[in-house]
Amino acid sequence: METANIVQNGRQLVTKNPMAAFLIVVGVVLIIDVVRQLATGDITFSRILSLLWDGLMRGLVIGLAGIGLSMTYSILNFANFAHGDYITAGAFAGWATTYLIAGGFGAESSVGSLLLVGAGGSVFGGTLGINVVSTPLAVVAGLIVACGFTIALALLMDRFVFKPIRGSGGIPLLITSIGAAFAIRYLLRFVFDPGTRGTTAAGAVPDIRPTIIDGSVVFTMHDLALIVVAGGLMLGVHLLLQRTKLGKAMRAMSDDQSLSRITGIPTERVIRATWIIGGGLTGVSGFMFVLWKGTLSWNDGWLLLLLIFAAVILGGIGSVYGAIVGGLIIGIVASTAVIWIPSGFARAAAFFVMILFLVVRPQGIFAGRSTA
Amino acid sequence: MTDTEPDDEYAQRDDEEEVSFFGITFPNDGTMLLVLLLATYALYLIAGAVIGFPVRGLVNQLGQLTFWIALFAMSALALNLQWGYTGLFNIGIVGFMATGVYVTAIISKPVYGTGTSAAQVGGLGLPLSVGILGGVLAAGLLGFLAALPALRLRADYLAIVTIALSEIVRFALLSNTLSEGTVGGYTLGLGGGNGLILDFTDPLEALIRALSLPFDLVTGQEGFLWTEIYIGIIVNGISVFTPGNPKSVVDTFAYAAVLLLVLGGFYVLLRRTGNSPFGRVLKAIREDEDVTNALGKNTNQFKIKSFVVGCALMGLIGILWFGTQGSVTPNTFRPRITFYIWIALIIGGAGSNTGSVMGGAIFAAFLFQGPRYAKNVIETVLGEPSAPSSFSQAVAPILSADIVPFFLYTVDNMRQLQLVLMGVVLIVLMHRRPDGLLGHRKEIASSVPLDRPTGNKSLASDGGETDE
Numbered sequence: 001m002e003t004a005n006i007v008q009n010g011r012q013l014v015t016k017n018p019m020a021a022f023l024i025v026v027g028v029v030l031i032i033d034v035v036r037q038l039a040t041g042d043i044t045f046s047r048i049l050s051l052l053w054d055g056l057m058r059g060l061v062i063g064l065a066g067i068g069l070s071m072t073y074s075i076l077n078f079a080n081f082a083h084g085d086y087i088t089a090g091a092f093a094g095w096a097t098t099y100l101i102a103g104g105f106g107a108e109s110s111v112g113s114l115l116l117v118g119a120g121g122s123v124f125g126g127t128l129g130i131n132v133v134s135t136p137l138a139v140v141a142g143l144i145v146a147c148g149f150t151i152a153l154a155l156l157m158d159r160f161v162f163k164p165i166r167g168s169g170g171i172p173l174l175i176t177s178i179g180a181a182f183a184i185r186y187l188l189r190f191v192f193d194p195g196t197r198g199t200t201a202a203g204a205v206p207d208i209r210p211t212i213i214d215g216s217v218v219f220t221m222h223d224l225a226l227i228v229v230a231g232g233l234m235l236g237v238h239l240l241l242q243r244t245k246l247g248k249a250m251r252a253m254s255d256d257q258s259l260s261r262i263t264g265i266p267t268e269r270v271i272r273a274t275w276i277i278g279g280g281l282t283g284v285s286g287f288m289f290v291l292w293k294g295t296l297s298w299n300d301g302w303l304l305l306l307l308i309f310a311a312v313i314l315g316g317i318g319s320v321y322g323a324i325v326g327g328l329i330i331g332i333v334a335s336t337a338v339i340w341i342p343s344g345f346a347r348a349a350a351f352f353v354m355i356l357f358l359v360v361r362p363q364g365i366f367a368g369r370s371t372a
Numbered sequence: 373m374t375d376t377e378p379d380d381e382y383a384q385r386d387d388e389e390e391v392s393f394f395g396i397t398f399p400n401d402g403t404m405l406l407v408l409l410l411a412t413y414a415l416y417l418i419a420g421a422v423i424g425f426p427v428r429g430l431v432n433q434l435g436q437l438t439f440w441i442a443l444f445a446m447s448a449l450a451l452n453l454q455w456g457y458t459g460l461f462n463i464g465i466v467g468f469m470a471t472g473v474y475v476t477a478i479i480s481k482p483v484y485g486t487g488t489s490a491a492q493v494g495g496l497g498l499p500l501s502v503g504i505l506g507g508v509l510a511a512g513l514l515g516f517l518a519a520l521p522a523l524r525l526r527a528d529y530l531a532i533v534t535i536a537l538s539e540i541v542r543f544a545l546l547s548n549t550l551s552e553g554t555v556g557g558y559t560l561g562l563g564g565g566n567g568l569i570l571d572f573t574d575p576l577e578a579l580i581r582a583l584s585l586p587f588d589l590v591t592g593q594e595g596f597l598w599t600e601i602y603i604g605i606i607v608n609g610i611s612v613f614t615p616g617n618p619k620s621v622v623d624t625f626a627y628a629a630v631l632l633l634v635l636g637g638f639y640v641l642l643r644r645t646g647n648s649p650f651g652r653v654l655k656a657i658r659e660d661e662d663v664t665n666a667l668g669k670n671t672n673q674f675k676i677k678s679f680v681v682g683c684a685l686m687g688l689i690g691i692l693w694f695g696t697q698g699s700v701t702p703n704t705f706r707p708r709i710t711f712y713i714w715i716a717l718i719i720g721g722a723g724s725n726t727g728s729v730m731g732g733a734i735f736a737a738f739l740f741q742g743p744r745y746a747k748n749v750i751e752t753v754l755g756e757p758s759a760p761s762s763f764s765q766a767v768a769p770i771l772s773a774d775i776v777p778f779f780l781y782t783v784d785n786m787r788q789l790q791l792v793l794m795g796v797v798l799i800v801l802m803h804r805r806p807d808g809l810l811g812h813r814k815e816i817a818s819s820v821p822l823d824r825p826t827g828n829k830s831l832a833s834d835g836g837e838t839d840e
Contacts, residue, residue: 079528112764119762164803171461171527175714176802178463182711183795190788191763306539309532344547351536358529359521 019360030340043339046215051336057223057292059311059331060230064285065304066311066323067237068278074254074318075274076166078173082157083282084305085184086150088298090283091290092117092192094146095199101138102128117296118197125199125294132225132291133206143229143287150283153184154275181302189298196297199290222292229288233281234324241320246273254318307334307347310354316364325365330354401726401810408730412737413437416745423753428621433748435624437741442631443693444740445732447713448720449638450685456722457651458678459658461527463710464518465686467538468511470545470705472687473570473694474562476500476507480572484559493552493561493568500578504691511687512680514541519679523672535707545702567701575695576627602626627696634692635729638685642725654678655723708791712740715798721808730809739794747786759784 014021037043069083095117103114103123113122132139161180165172200222207220241247249270252260261267289304290296311330315322330350337349357364416437420430447465454460480503481495514537522533544550544562551564562568577598584597593600603619606626610618645651653674656664665671694700712735720731751757759780760766766781782789801808 079532110764112762112768116762116764119764122762161799165806168806172802172806174461174528174531175718176799178711178714179795179798179802181795182708183792183799186788186791186795190785190792193762306532306536310536313529313532342547342549344543344549348540348543351540355521355533355536358525358533362525362529 017360019356023356023360034339037339044215045213046211046217048336048339049212049217051339052332053217053219053223055332055335056328057226057331058335059328060226061285061289061292061327062304062307062311062331063324063327064230064233064288065282066308066315066327067234067320068280068282069308070312070315070318070320070323071250071254071274071278073312075250075257075271076162076173077257078162078170078177079309081174081177081305082180082184083177083308084301084303085181085188086153086279086282087286087289087301087304088188089153089184089286089301090146090150091286091296091300092188093149094142094283094287095290095296097145098130098135098138098142098199099123099125099128101141102130102135116192117199119193120195125197126201126203129201129204131200131205132221134201134204139225139291143284146283146287147280148283150286151276151279154279154282155272158271158275185299185302192298194298196295198294199296200294202294222294226288226292229284233284237277237281237320240277246270250274303347307331307350310350310357313354313362314357314364316366319364319366322364322366401724401730405726405730405733409441409733412733416737419745419749423749425749425752429748431621432624433741433745435621435628437737437745438628439624439631440736440741441733442628442635443689443732444713444716444736445729446631446635446638446689446692447686448716448728448732448735449635449642449725450682450689451713451717452722452725452728453642453645453654453685454679454682455717456724456728457646457654457658458675459527460523460675460679460682461531462534462679462682463531463707463714464534464536464538465713466705466707466709467534467541468515468683468686469690469693469709470538470541470702471514472507472511472690473700474507474545474568475510475687476503476691477568477570477572477700478560478562479503479506481568482571493563494559495572496558496560500573500575501582503572504688507691508684508687511690512684515680515683516676518683519676523675523679535710538705538707538710542702542705545705562702565702567699569699570694570697574623575692576623576630579630623696631692634688639725639729642728646725650674650677711794711798715739715794715801718798718801718806718808721810724808724810727808727810739790739797743786743790743793747783750783754780 010021034043034048038045038048065083065087068086069080072078072080072083096115099114099117100111102125103109105111106114109118109123113119116122118124129135130138157180161176162173165176205220205222207218209216209218241251249260249265250273252263252265253267253270257267260270286301289300307330308327311326312323313326314329315324315326330353333353334346334350337346341349413434416434417430420433425433451462451465454462477495479496479498480500481493481497483497484494518534518537522530525533546565547562548564550562551566552559552561554560580598580602581595584595587596588594590596591600602622607619607622610622646655653664653669653671656667656669657671657674661671716731716735717728718731719734720727720729757780760777763781766778769775769777
């Protein structure tokens with residue numbers, strides 16, 4: 001009876017959804033290949049764990065940034081291509097603050113170089129000894145400024161760029177957001193110069209290196225900081241959406257805008273709240289991403305944006321939990337893909353998973369569950 | 373009825389309407405385009421002449437300007453087929469361009485070891501015409517593969533899929549794994565981050581030599597047009613005015629002229645497509661896909677065709693772009709090129725072919741080449757000043773009311789600011805004029821004029837019969 005059921009289900013899957021069946025086959029092949037690589041010694045177990053951990057961290061950043069994108073996508077009904085550059089803008093604002101404080105307000109280097117986050121190699125994060133343990137105050141202050149600055153930026157952009165054409169549909173808004181994205185990105189490049197800078201004292205970050213099965217895996221203090229901040233904020237968003245009146249209003253608006261207006265929900269105020277929450281989370285994710293990876297460049301956010309879109313679509317647009325889960329999946333895919341394919345294609349693999357998902361299940365994993 | 377072709381009779385007469393631009397009224401679109409182009413060239417010449425730009429530099433600038441105008445106008449037309457006609461939101465244009473260039477390179481580069489760059493990977497060594505055909509087909513094929521799943525999706529999903537695809541293409545071109553390899557005895561590859569040296573035949577020379585075939589038969593001399601007319605008369609004639617490598621100047625202009633001809637071809641193709649039954653279905657899909665479906669049209673098939681043709685054209689544009697550049701690197705194909713083309717289309721007005729050409733020209737002249745030219749002009753006037761190296765050094769003197777360093781820094785970083793300007797222009801356009809300059813027209817969907825006949829008796833009034 002049981003086996004008959006499985007066979008029956010399998011047959012249904014193949015006939016009704018050949019794409020899904022194909023994906024399952026591909027997944028099985030990949031797992032078999034990992035087992036083969038482990039058996040032949042091409043890859044160690046600890047390496048797989050390291051990659052998974054790396055993917056998890058990336059996923060937290062993508063998920064955190066994805067919440068904001070997902071909210072604006074569902075409540076304002078457009079894909080905001082400027083979101084990635086909000087991340088970069090937040091990161092630069094936050095890191096300028098961190099540099100300024102860690103550099104003793106001009107004691108270590110000129111205020112100008114500190115505020116420009118060491119443009120042109122004039123001062124290095126490593127020299128200032130920035131990390132979450134030795135300069136906690138600078139890091140926390142940077143985090144707060146990143147959050148505040150991105151909120152201000154998001155509100156400003158909404159007021160002058162998106163609000164005037166809010167009624168004209170998703171596509172004109174999308175095109176406008178592309179214009180905004182380029183304006184912000186190249187303005188940042190104009191001010192902060194195109195170089196990539198190292199922002200943290202990479203060697204000095206405290207870490208533990210436990211040996212797991214056949215090799216050591218590194219867990220750093222910055223991983224922990226990222227988990228605490230991202231996890232805490234995700235929990236906060238969950239509580240906000242489920243327990244507060246604002247959260248209820250936001251969920252209502254993403255379901256049906258006209259109906260919620262009739263019900264008496266002050267839609268403009270809810271939209272502003274959406275930008276504030278989304279913008280704040282975005283700025284924090286940008287700052288934490290830079291803290292975690294230790295480098296900062298003018299197109300970091302743009303490079304992350306497509307992965308964030310992938311996460312949001314994977315999870316189902318409008319679902320906050322979907323964005324988080326999607327972010328973790330995309331992060332892990334992008335990191336672990338190097339087990340099977342050359343490293344140059346890791347990001348391509350994540351995009352490919354997104355495209356496959358769009359074809360197989362365009363509504364996303366969490367579609368149809370009203371979560372906001 | 374007898375003295376005009378049916379095509380003219382039924383074609384839309386939009387471009388006969390009056391148009392106004394900055395308060396100046398033109399009798400029709402074509403005149404406006406012509407006046408605009410002439411004004412642009414005049415402006416460039418005057419700006420150059422006033423500051424005493426060397427003649428050669430000025431001429432080169434004009435040649436390049438023409439090149440970019442043709443290129444962006446073609447790109448805007450190709451995008452117009454997808455977005456303006458059919459409503460397919462493709463923001464992965466640059467991926468299709470890259471595919472075209474690279475496939476052409478692989479097919480037409482000389483076989484490994486025989487080319488001018490022995491260290492580089494080789495190609496199949498086939499003629500350039502085969503390479504171009506292959507590149508166009510490959511771009512079309514990639515479009516087909518992208519279209520199959522993506523066209524079932526919403527417009528914003530298609531946007532994300534296409535931009536992701538264009539990035540996947542770029543990563544593939546960048547990857548070390550595919551940079552070199554041996555396939556069937558040939559050493560081929562994509563060159564990785566270093567890109568490819570495009571050491572196939574110069575397309576201009578190939579074209580002129582091909583055109584020369586009938587003359588060759590008459591004169592009995594191989595490549596008559598190329599050696600005798602082009603090199604012998606034109607290039608040597610020009611050398612009287614600009615001694616010292618006159619060929620490059622002439623080449624720039626000749627190639628730009630070829631591109632203008634291809635642009636004309638694009639325009640005719642797009643116009644005919646737009647007025648054909650096929651084009652009307654595309655426009656119907658753009659307006660309301662469900663209704664079109666209900667009327668018995670297989671909209672998916674139409675969308676795929678339109679998308680594939682557009683992508684193939686984009687591949688061709690990529691090939692034409694890099695035909696004379698000598699080399700190509702993957703990082704040229706960043707999404708900002710796609711962004712340029714979208715701005716060009718939106719300036720002109722999605723849906724209008726003349727508008728697309730005009731948008732391409734305005735974009736190339738004022739947003740793309742303009743700031744760079746202005747930078748050149750300003751730096752020449754100021755005698756190549758040294759700009760501050762960072763923003764803080766540029767801003768600090770403002771406190772003491774010295775804005776010169778900031779100004780110099782701004783000029784020096786014109787290429788960054790240019791993109792900021794483009795972004796702002798796009799935002800303002802979407803706010804103030806989302807239909808662009810010429811995209812606001814009503815489109816006549818029927819194949820015959822629906823206006824009530826006026827004046828003389830028409831076919832309808834005598835029972836629909838003609839007695840001619």
